[in-house]
Amino acid sequence: MASERQLSRRSLLGRTAAVAAGAGALTATAATAASAATRDVDVAIVGAGLAGLTAARDLVAAGRTVAVLEARDRVGGRVVNLPLAGGGVTEGGGEFIGPTQTRIKALADSLGVDTFATYNTGKNLLYKDGKKTPYATDGLLGSVPPVDVAGLANAAIVQASLDDMAKQVPVDAPWTAAKAQEWDRQTFETWLRANAVVPSAKFLMDVACTSIFSAEPRELSLLFVLFYIAAAGDASTPGTLERLTETANGAQELRFVGGSQLVPVKLAATLGDRVVLNAPVRTITRSGGGYTVTADGVTVTARRVVVAVPPPLAARIVYDPLLPAARDQLTQRLPMASVGKAIAIYDTPFWRADGLNGQVVSDTGVVSSTFDNSPPDASYGALMGFIEADKARELDAASEAEVRAAVLKDYVTYFGEKAASPTSFVLQRWNNERYTRGGPVSIAAPGVLTQYGPALREPVGGVHWAGTETSVHWMGFMDGAVRSGERVAKEVLAAL
Numbered sequence: 001m002a003s004e005r006q007l008s009r010r011s012l013l014g015r016t017a018a019v020a021a022g023a024g025a026l027t028a029t030a031a032t033a034a035s036a037a038t039r040d041v042d043v044a045i046v047g048a049g050l051a052g053l054t055a056a057r058d059l060v061a062a063g064r065t066v067a068v069l070e071a072r073d074r075v076g077g078r079v080v081n082l083p084l085a086g087g088g089v090t091e092g093g094g095e096f097i098g099p100t101q102t103r104i105k106a107l108a109d110s111l112g113v114d115t116f117a118t119y120n121t122g123k124n125l126l127y128k129d130g131k132k133t134p135y136a137t138d139g140l141l142g143s144v145p146p147v148d149v150a151g152l153a154n155a156a157i158v159q160a161s162l163d164d165m166a167k168q169v170p171v172d173a174p175w176t177a178a179k180a181q182e183w184d185r186q187t188f189e190t191w192l193r194a195n196a197v198v199p200s201a202k203f204l205m206d207v208a209c210t211s212i213f214s215a216e217p218r219e220l221s222l223l224f225v226l227f228y229i230a231a232a233g234d235a236s237t238p239g240t241l242e243r244l245t246e247t248a249n250g251a252q253e254l255r256f257v258g259g260s261q262l263v264p265v266k267l268a269a270t271l272g273d274r275v276v277l278n279a280p281v282r283t284i285t286r287s288g289g290g291y292t293v294t295a296d297g298v299t300v301t302a303r304r305v306v307v308a309v310p311p312p313l314a315a316r317i318v319y320d321p322l323l324p325a326a327r328d329q330l331t332q333r334l335p336m337a338s339v340g341k342a343i344a345i346y347d348t349p350f351w352r353a354d355g356l357n358g359q360v361v362s363d364t365g366v367v368s369s370t371f372d373n374s375p376p377d378a379s380y381g382a383l384m385g386f387i388e389a390d391k392a393r394e395l396d397a398a399s400e401a402e403v404r405a406a407v408l409k410d411y412v413t414y415f416g417e418k419a420a421s422p423t424s425f426v427l428q429r430w431n432n433e434r435y436t437r438g439g440p441v442s443i444a445a446p447g448v449l450t451q452y453g454p455a456l457r458e459p460v461g462g463v464h465w466a467g468t469e470t471s472v473h474w475m476g477f478m479d480g481a482v483r484s485g486e487r488v489a490k491e492v493l494a495a496l
Contacts, residue, residue, distance in 0.1 A: 030268060030272070030273060031275065032276065032277055032278050032279075037297065037298055038298070038300075038301075039067040039276075039298065039299075041066055041067045041300060041302050042065045042302060042303050043056075043059055043067075043302055043303065043304045043305070043492055043496075044066070044301075044302035044304075044305045044306070045066055045067065046281045046284075046306065046308060046309055046317070047069075047307070047309040047466075048070035048072075048075040048076070048264070048277075049077025049079065049309070049481060050079060050264055050267075050481035050485065051077075051468065051481040051482070051485040051488075052068055052070075052308035052309075052466065053264055053268055053271065054107065054489070055485040055486075055488050055489045056271055056274060057267060057271065057485075058485070058493075059489050059493065060271065064492075064493070066271075066274055067300045068271065068274055068276065069276050069279045069280075069298065069300065070276065070277050070279060071280035072278070072435055073277050075267075075277075076264040077093075077309075077436070077481075078093045078440060079095075079260050079264055079478060080093045080261050080428065082426045082428060084380075084424055084426065085424040088379075088380070089259040089261075090259070090343045090373050091259050091341075091373070092428030093260070093261075093341070093428065093430070093439065094260055094440065094478045095255055095259075095260045096118060096252040096253070096255060097115070097251070097256075097479060098243070098246075098249070098251040098254060099237075099253065100233050100234040100474075101474055101478075101479035102479070103479050103482040103483050103486065104477075104479040105479075107263060108256060108263050111262075113257065113262050113263050115254040115255065115257065118252055118253060119349075119357055119358060119371075119372040119374060120357050120359070122351075122352060123136055123355055124136075124143060124359045124360070125360045125361070126145040127362040127364065127413065128145075128147070128362070129363065132414070133146060134356065137247075137357070143246060143248075144204075145204060147200035147201075147203065147204060148198075150198045150200070150201075151198045151199070151204065153198075154198040154201035155196065155198075155204045157195075158201060159241050159242070161195065162225070162241055163229065163240050165183070165226050166226045166229035166230040166239060169226045169230045171230050171231050171239075171472040171473060172472045174223060174224075174226070174227035174449055174453065175223075175450045177223070180449070180450050181450055183222045183223035183226060184221050184223040184447060184448075186221075186222050187217065187218050187219070187220060187446055188209065188222050189220075190222075192206075192217055207361055207362075207369065208241070208244075209225075210368065210388045210389045211368075211386065212228070213225075213228070214337035214338055214392065214439065215389050215443050219443060220444070221444050221448060221449060222446075224445075224448070227449070228476065231472060231473050231474060231480070232251065232473075232474065233473065234473050247359065252371070257376060276295070278297070279297060281293055281295045282296070282318060283317065283318045283319075283320065284318070284320070284463060285319075290302055290304075290462070291303075291304070291462060293305060303462065304462045304495060305463045305464065306465075306492060307465055307467075308467050308484070308485065309435075310336060310436070310442055310467060310469060311331040311334040312331060312334065312336055312437065312438075312442065313437070314465070314467075315331035319463070324460060326455040327460060329452055330453075330455045330456065333448045334443070334448065335442065336430075337389070337439060337440065337441060337442075337443050338388065338389055338390075338392035338430075338438050338439075339386060339392055339438065339440055340386070340387040340392050340395070340403075340428060340429040340430060340431065341384060341386060341428045342367065342385045342403065342425070343385075343426045344407070344408065344411060344422035344424075344425050345381070345382050345423050345426075346382070346383070346418070346422050347380060347381065349372060349374045349380075349382070350415075351372070351381075351383075351415050352372075352381075354415075356415070358373075358374075358383060362414070365406075365409070366387055366391045366394075366403075367386065368391070369386050370385045370386075370411075370414065371385075380423075383415070383419065385407055385410065385411070387403070393431070395429075396429070396431050396432060400427055403429075404425050404427070407425075408420055408422070440477075441468060441475065441476030456469070456470055457470045462495070464488050464491055468480035469484075470487075
């Protein structure tokens with residue numbers, strides 16, 4: 001039965017009183033495009049998410065001059081705190097960290113941002129075929145939803161197979177795996193249909209897929225899925241599907257006190273007016289021995305450029321000379337997945353009194369996975385639900401009121417009538433965010449990695465690439481973003 005403990009599901013993704021001190025320090029020192037018309041630096045960095053800010057930190061520490069150009073009026077990229085009407089914050093983007101995510105943890109520690117355990121006391125809920133089943137997460141099956149025995153057995157075999165195949169994928173070059181061509185010719189859906197032959201096992205794997213990637217199995221290359229699993233570790237710890245899906249001992253184990261955006265806010269504050277907000281980059285032009293980077297209201301000349309935004313957004317910049325065809329076509333084939341986060345706020349986390357931990361796996365509704373997003377002191381209750389993949393796309397054109405009604409209907413189904421009347425409700429719709437257009441990560445369909453993968457990190461002249469999509473460990477996570485920033489800083493320093 002031990003192998004049956006290997007499957008659950010993963011959530012993804014994560015400017016108020018709790019973040020005010022750090023945000024205030026940033027706004028007091030960061031420049032705006034209007035006040036930073038020209039800059040001449042060693043390195044221009046496009047994007048003030050965790051990747052760009054980490055690269056800037058390391059370059060400055062090495063004595064280099066930098067300018068970080070950020071399109072938004074805030075730092076953090078896909079990491080953002082959402083203000084609550086009654087005070088406090090909740091995370092609208094990346095929020096969780098766990099074992100082997102050592103680089104984001106080290107960064108947070110250096111900035112004095114503490115962590116606390118994701119609430120995981122009590123029973124999970126499985127809602128399937130119209131039936132609600134509470135189940136313990138510390139029993140024989142661990143946090144595996146209690147579907148039928150045949151489904152559990154099949155799912156355990158499927159997960160073991162995926163983990164075994166992932167061990168054969170080099171994280172720094174998945175396209176060189178011995179079976180890369182075979183695995184990259186098929187979708188994850190095709191492989192699941194041949195292997196997850198019990199319907200309940202297919203259900204478990206489908207929920208795991210949408211929770212991890214915010215994408216449907218039909219959208220993903222099998223090789224990409226195997227790489228993602230392999231990357232869920234570090235140099236000494238092989239990645240596993242279980243680490244992606246678990247709360248305790250998994251990628252959802254910890255949250256940040258004050259919200260995850262406190263990390264990039266405090267990091268940006270250490271860089272001061274090197275960070276320029278409201279400055280979307282339009283062109284990167286080779287000029288003499290360096291580059292001219294033109295953004296709204298500001299022009300930067302630099303010896304090297306780091307582009308630290310998701311591939312689809314990097315593709316919207318005009319490059320002169322043109323990027324190599326392989327790099328450009330790679331960005332054409334790495335779309336963002338589809339995700340939103342809906343958080344309902346209550347006076348108390350009332351589900352805890354019912355012996356529930358707030359985590360749900362469901363086969364229906366617009367929200368198929370939830371978490372208890374309450375603060376560490378439980379001064380109010382917060383239920384967070386992911387709206388992902390097909391469900392997210394179905395609601396892209398819906399009004400916020402319509403999304404709220406659909407989400408609360410699901411919360412009532414899972415947690416009862418008390419869930420119908422939150423004190424407030426916040427929604428982050430990444431598909432409709434101008435400078436993200438989806439999330440939590442860019443995804444690869446069949447044929448992309450084997451044909452275009454080598455262009456992912458390969459510099460083009462003096463233009464270097466960062467962002468979580470370029471990380472060899474924890475791609476798609478905050479940890480991967482930090483790792484990519486550290487890697488690209490070393491790359492640039494070696495070239496200067």
